[in-house]
Amino acid sequence: MPKIHVVVSQKGGVGKTTLAVNIAAIVSDVLGGNPEQPPVLVASIDPQASAVWWAERGDPDALPFDFDQLDDRPEEVAKLGDLHEYQHIFVDAPGSLARPTVLARALDVATDAIVPVIPEPLAYGPTERTVLDLIQPRDLPYRIVRNLWDRRDGHLDLDALTDWLDEQKLRYTNTIVRRYKMHTTAAAEGRVVTQYPNGRTATEARNDFLALALELGYGGTVA
Numbered sequence: 001m002p003k004i005h006v007v008v009s010q011k012g013g014v015g016k017t018t019l020a021v022n023i024a025a026i027v028s029d030v031l032g033g034n035p036e037q038p039p040v041l042v043a044s045i046d047p048q049a050s051a052v053w054w055a056e057r058g059d060p061d062a063l064p065f066d067f068d069q070l071d072d073r074p075e076e077v078a079k080l081g082d083l084h085e086y087q088h089i090f091v092d093a094p095g096s097l098a099r100p101t102v103l104a105r106a107l108d109v110a111t112d113a114i115v116p117v118i119p120e121p122l123a124y125g126p127t128e129r130t131v132l133d134l135i136q137p138r139d140l141p142y143r144i145v146r147n148l149w150d151r152r153d154g155h156l157d158l159d160a161l162t163d164w165l166d167e168q169k170l171r172y173t174n175t176i177v178r179r180y181k182m183h184t185t186a187a188a189e190g191r192v193v194t195q196y197p198n199g200r201t202a203t204e205a206r207n208d209f210l211a212l213a214l215e216l217g218y219g220g221t222v223a
Helices: 016-030 050-057 100-109 121-138 156-167 181-189 200-215
Strands: 003-007 040-044 066-069 088-092 112-117 142-149
Touching: 003 016, 003 100, 016 040, 016 050, 016 088, 016 112, 016 142, 016 181, 016 200, 040 050, 050 066, 050 181, 100 121, 112 121, 121 142, 121 156, 142 156, 181 200
Parallel strands: 003 088, 003 112, 040 066, 040 088, 112 142
Antiparallel strands: none
């Protein structure tokens, strides 16, 4: 059965969709996937359908994963584990408590949760509530990902976020996903990180998601 990873946060603007589609692309690439038989599915339960919008901006047939919009189909969300044609399913959750029934179904069948957080104090509270209210009551494995860090801003905000996570005893990845203008451009063009043109910045961007996928253990087949 597939492993189901819910990318979730009660805070909007923390890069859930960017994280979901790009880690899905990297995992599919690592697994040797191809557009004809992709081993990965991106399932959006966000009513804004950001992942589907992203996919449809370019050539959907060229993406290394399948995608579907399930925000109004809770019965299908509950059956994601039955989709044996996939090894991994990444669920892009809404940036609020919209569609609580659908979100609950996704978390109930999830293998784990990924909680992106940006290095801004306004993101702290929603991140903690996401873990305490939605994840820990289900005893669901999770990792917080420090996301969209801009190196030009220096380490002050990033260090403050890391200190706060340590104080709250919240689990987070060693891998930090950096902010690149290339990600914004790619969203408008419907491209994912494995389709970026060659260059130093593109390589660094890909390496962030590759390191994250490997740290989370998403690089192998399903047992």
